[in-house]
Amino acid sequence: MIPVLLILIPLITGLVSFFLNHSNTAKSWALLSSFITLTVAIAGIFFYPSQQLAFDSAWLPDLGSRFSLSMDGMGKMLCLLTAVSFPLIFGATYKNQYKNPGGFYGLMLLTQAGLIGVFVATDALLFYFFWELALVPVYFLCSLWGGEKRIAVTFKFFIYTFIGSLLMLVGILYLYFHTPDHSFALRSFYNIKLAAKQEGFIFWLFFIAFAIKMPVFPFHTWQPDAYEQSPTSTTMVLSGIMVKMGIFAVVRWLLPVFPNASVQFANIIIILSVTGMLYASLIAIRQDDIKRLIAYSSIAHIGLMCAAMFSHNKTGMEGVMIQMFNHGINVIGLWIIADVIEQQLGTRKFSELGGLAQKAPVLAILLVIMALANIALPLTNAFIGEFLMFNGLFQYNMWMAAVAGISVILAAVYTLNMVQKILYGHTVAATENAVDISSNVQWVLVVLAIMVIALGVYPQPLINLTKDTVNAIMVNR
Amino acid sequence: MNAIILSALLGVVMMFSGIITKNKSNITKIAAVGLFLLLVANVLNTYGGYVVHVDTHSLLNFEKFGLFFNSIAITATLIYVLLSGKEIENVGVNTAEYYALIFFVLCGVSILSSFNGLLMLFLGIEIMSIPLYILTGTDKRNLKSNEASLKYFLMGAFSTGIMLMGIALVYGATGTFALGTTSISPSAGVVKTSFLEVAGLLLLFVSMCFKVSAAPFHFWTPDVYDGAPGVFTSFMATIVKAAGFIAFIRLFDTHTDVLGPTWKILLAFVIIATLLIGNITAVFQQSVKRMLAYSSIAQAGFMLFALYSNNDFAKEGILLYATAYSFATIGIFAILIKMKDYTFDGFNGLAKSQPVLAFANTVFLLSLAGIPLTAGFFAKYYMLASVVKTGGSLWLVIVAVVFAAISVYYYFRVIQAMYFKEGEPETTTITTGFKTGLVLLAALIILLGIFPSIVLNYFYF
Numbered sequence: 001m002i003p004v005l006l007i008l009i010p011l012i013t014g015l016v017s018f019f020l021n022h023s024n025t026a027k028s029w030a031l032l033s034s035f036i037t038l039t040v041a042i043a044g045i046f047f048y049p050s051q052q053l054a055f056d057s058a059w060l061p062d063l064g065s066r067f068s069l070s071m072d073g074m075g076k077m078l079c080l081l082t083a084v085s086f087p088l089i090f091g092a093t094y095k096n097q098y099k100n101p102g103g104f105y106g107l108m109l110l111t112q113a114g115l116i117g118v119f120v121a122t123d124a125l126l127f128y129f130f131w132e133l134a135l136v137p138v139y140f141l142c143s144l145w146g147g148e149k150r151i152a153v154t155f156k157f158f159i160y161t162f163i164g165s166l167l168m169l170v171g172i173l174y175l176y177f178h179t180p181d182h183s184f185a186l187r188s189f190y191n192i193k194l195a196a197k198q199e200g201f202i203f204w205l206f207f208i209a210f211a212i213k214m215p216v217f218p219f220h221t222w223q224p225d226a227y228e229q230s231p232t233s234t235t236m237v238l239s240g241i242m243v244k245m246g247i248f249a250v251v252r253w254l255l256p257v258f259p260n261a262s263v264q265f266a267n268i269i270i271i272l273s274v275t276g277m278l279y280a281s282l283i284a285i286r287q288d289d290i291k292r293l294i295a296y297s298s299i300a301h302i303g304l305m306c307a308a309m310f311s312h313n314k315t316g317m318e319g320v321m322i323q324m325f326n327h328g329i330n331v332i333g334l335w336i337i338a339d340v341i342e343q344q345l346g347t348r349k350f351s352e353l354g355g356l357a358q359k360a361p362v363l364a365i366l367l368v369i370m371a372l373a374n375i376a377l378p379l380t381n382a383f384i385g386e387f388l389m390f391n392g393l394f395q396y397n398m399w400m401a402a403v404a405g406i407s408v409i410l411a412a413v414y415t416l417n418m419v420q421k422i423l424y425g426h427t428v429a430a431t432e433n434a435v436d437i438s439s440n441v442q443w444v445l446v447v448l449a450i451m452v453i454a455l456g457v458y459p460q461p462l463i464n465l466t467k468d469t470v471n472a473i474m475v476n477r
Numbered sequence: 478m479n480a481i482i483l484s485a486l487l488g489v490v491m492m493f494s495g496i497i498t499k500n501k502s503n504i505t506k507i508a509a510v511g512l513f514l515l516l517v518a519n520v521l522n523t524y525g526g527y528v529v530h531v532d533t534h535s536l537l538n539f540e541k542f543g544l545f546f547n548s549i550a551i552t553a554t555l556i557y558v559l560l561s562g563k564e565i566e567n568v569g570v571n572t573a574e575y576y577a578l579i580f581f582v583l584c585g586v587s588i589l590s591s592f593n594g595l596l597m598l599f600l601g602i603e604i605m606s607i608p609l610y611i612l613t614g615t616d617k618r619n620l621k622s623n624e625a626s627l628k629y630f631l632m633g634a635f636s637t638g639i640m641l642m643g644i645a646l647v648y649g650a651t652g653t654f655a656l657g658t659t660s661i662s663p664s665a666g667v668v669k670t671s672f673l674e675v676a677g678l679l680l681l682f683v684s685m686c687f688k689v690s691a692a693p694f695h696f697w698t699p700d701v702y703d704g705a706p707g708v709f710t711s712f713m714a715t716i717v718k719a720a721g722f723i724a725f726i727r728l729f730d731t732h733t734d735v736l737g738p739t740w741k742i743l744l745a746f747v748i749i750a751t752l753l754i755g756n757i758t759a760v761f762q763q764s765v766k767r768m769l770a771y772s773s774i775a776q777a778g779f780m781l782f783a784l785y786s787n788n789d790f791a792k793e794g795i796l797l798y799a800t801a802y803s804f805a806t807i808g809i810f811a812i813l814i815k816m817k818d819y820t821f822d823g824f825n826g827l828a829k830s831q832p833v834l835a836f837a838n839t840v841f842l843l844s845l846a847g848i849p850l851t852a853g854f855f856a857k858y859y860m861l862a863s864v865v866k867t868g869g870s871l872w873l874v875i876v877a878v879v880f881a882a883i884s885v886y887y888y889f890r891v892i893q894a895m896y897f898k899e900g901e902p903e904t905t906t907i908t909t910g911f912k913t914g915l916v917l918l919a920a921l922i923i924l925l926g927i928f929p930s931i932v933l934n935y936f937y938f
Contacts, residue, residue, distance in 0.1 A: 060928070060929070060930060061930070062930055062933055062934075128849065129849045129850065132848060132849040132850070133849065133850065136843075136848060140896070143893070143896070143897050144896060144897060150897075151893055151897050155886075155889065155893070158885070158889070159882055159885055159886065162882050162885055163878070163879065163882040166878035166879075166881055166882055167875070167878060169858070169861070169878070170861065170865070170871070170874050170875060170878055173858075173861055173862050173865040173874075174865055174871065176862075176865075177862075177865055177866055201871075205875075
């Protein structure tokens with residue numbers, strides 16, 4: 001029952017939210033809803049017996065599709081990430097003003113419902129439904145509340161991902177007709193045996209859909225523009241949680257279903273990922289805009305996760321699991337800071353910023369913590385994940401790991417450069433009258449910073465939580 | 478049989494209703510009641526209840542598939558009259574006659590869904606088409622409407638000629654009008670096809686492509702749809718088109734083996750051409766009405782998949798497709814004809830001034846684009862699934878989904894205009910009843926998008 005609740009709470013509260021016209025009512029309603037979801041998620045995952053975590057009911061008997069939900073370790077972790085992120089996002093942007101707030105928060109909550117659905121669905125058609133349900137509200141969020149070029153940019157994003165989803169749908173249909181019992185159930189998909197040629201072909205139909213979502217080079221071109229033009233709270237959802245859909249989907253729907261093809265094509269995919277890491281890192285160095293810098297840095301991080309997934313060993317997979325959660329936390333933290341700076345100072349360009357540390361010391365401390373996590377310094381959460389992933393990649397191929405390692409150095413270059421240009425030096429016109437962050441943002445960032453350090457020192461809970469998924473993947477191979 | 482007889486009778490009743498009452502809205506009410514009776518009669522027929530029993534000497538074959546399609550067509554017409562009745566009244570002075578013609582079209586539709594011989598096919602096509610030529614030209618003082626009507630008539634007459642030629646050739650080869658008999662002799666294991674039959678079937682294929690506006694026989698469609706009064710375009714583009722497909726599928730259900738493997742290649746060519754022309758041309762339109770004309774060509778490309786795969790999935794799918802496509806298109810046209818300006822810019826800012834209309838329109842457009850949670854998704858899903866089920870032809874499916882993604886472009890342009898652009902759209906007066914109707918239709922489309930079995934279970938019973 002727990003997964004159903006996790007979907008229904010945001011879905012229903014989201015629909016109700018469309019009828020709330022008053023800004024504060026809508027905000028409080030959304031915050032309340034996200035806290036209830038968080039409570040249910042924590043209670044369900046840690047305190048209820050595990051049979052509560054599955055749900056199965058008839059949906060489309062003629063088609064062989066069931067409304068079946070279930071949570072494995074990875075599902076639990078990502079639901080937790082989604083449930084934790086939304087209250088933080090709502091809290092951090094509480095002071096932001098939106099026109100038509102009811103609609104804004106309604107769409108945000110619908111996105112949350114779609115995301116959780118993706119993470120818990122164990123029926124391919126249902127998975128496809130949620131995959132799209134998560135996309136459509138985001139399209140409206142970005143197009144209605146985004147920046148200047150929002151309409152064209154969001155449209156590109158939508159068409160890109162929609163082509164990917166449709167290709168995946170063709171793949172799902174193909175697999176459906178090859179299941180022995182004509183069913184969309186995940187378990188039936190795991191039992192499919194395809195001829196090598198077919199397996200290779202269908203593998204790419206799925207992988208392109210997931211690669212666009214992650215995004216992996218060369219399918220990434222929608223991403224920097226979309227992140228830049230979206231309203232920041234939507235960008236947090238996009239980069240904090242939504243990109244995890246792609247990685248999650250590879251682990252859940254790709255590797256076990258196409259065991260041979262995913263070994264066969266691992267080399268190509270790892271080369272693409274590593275190329276993307278270097279490429280994105282190099283571009284990030286040249287950026288003058290906080291949002292675009294974080295966007296490119298995000299491509300680099302995702303590239304590493306993608307490469308580690310396909311290196312097919314336990315260490316790498318554990319790293320991916322940990323990093324999925326940690327990257328969500330870190331990147332949301334960075335976006336919050338970017339949003340605070342933009343809201344207060346009216347610019348996101350480094351060249352127009354400087355000396356903020358003197359005016360806003362609390363912000364400075366928290367930004368430095370987030371930035372260090374972005375570089376994956378030891379004692380921050382990202383270190384463990386990246387270390388394991390590099391270890392996994394190294395076991396697969398030393399040279400790949402060596403080339404990918406360059407991106408760590410580049411990450412330090414662009415991140416520290418950003419910190420330096422924003423925080424230090426002399427104050428400039430924009431930062432002359434800057435004040436420190438408001439209490440709600442401060443609280444959210446402190447919570448995030450505590451998570452960064454706590455998980456950096458003691459990441460074992462995450463490893464334990466996702467142990468079953470990692471083992472299952474390794475057994476399947 | 479009920480639907481054929483009753484719709485013809487109701488057509489006559491509608492003609493006389495113009496004498497009894499001069500009040501136009503009363504005529505609409507009579508038509509709506511008539512459609513409801515027609516629906517009841519047809520549903521009764523589905524369960525074996527006959528008003529009159531006529532022995533058709535197997536010229537007509539009333540099976541579930543056809544009868545159920547009748548129900549869909551009549552329901553769609555009922556929704557259409559309820560939503561756009563006001564606009565039908567506003568087209569011209571002869572309201573009663575318009576409704577009479579609509580009922581005659583429905584009579585043709587009911588014949589097409591149940592014909593069992595080529596003669597009946599011809600009769601059905603003609604009974605359906607001739608009233609449409611008139612309806613297209615009802616906006617008498619508008620030059621475009623006249624042009625459209627003449628064009629439609631000439632093209633229609635031409636394609637009917639080709640059809641008759643095809644029927645004659647097939648008759649010459651097989652010696653019968655009945656469907657399902659071929660000149661192939663099963664003896665000796667050698668398949669010997671008759672040249673006459675193949676030529677006849679190809680001519681039939683061409684004429685049916687004309688009727689459903691499949692490329693490269695689609696050239697009449699944009700001009701006719703654009704020139705005809707908006708309300709009647711809505712009727713033509715939905716119910717009539719779907720009926721054409723049902724006839725197409727019934728006709729080629731059993732004849733494909735005569736044409737051999739060439740058939741699939743031919744059909745694949747027509748499908749790709751239709752998808753290509755429909756989608757690419759729709760992208761460049763400035764008028765929403767013209768865009769919908771091209772989009773209807775593009776949707777025809779998808780419906781042709783049912784013909785291509787020709788299995789149980791295809792049969793179920795075409796019914797669902799007809800439902801989803803008709804409902805959504807009727808909804809969009811109902812909104813479009815309330816607008817003063819038919820261009821994309823005419824929709825600018827509709828979400829501010831008419832939020833209910835904009836919401837309903839969004840649902841309809843999402844359904845046409847095939848986004849999940851709407852009926853249109855399952856319609857497309859069934860079409861794709863039917864082709865995947867045949868085993869090969871995965872490349873054709875991939876081509877189709879790429880075009881489906883392109884179609885998002887022009888459908889979403891309307892959404893962008895309504896929600897993301899500023900403007901003061903001018904509309905004619907919009908009543909609460911109209912809004913309620915639209916919301917109910919949108920809710921129905923979403924319901925079908927979650928439980929498509931509602932339509933399909935009915936088919937199975």
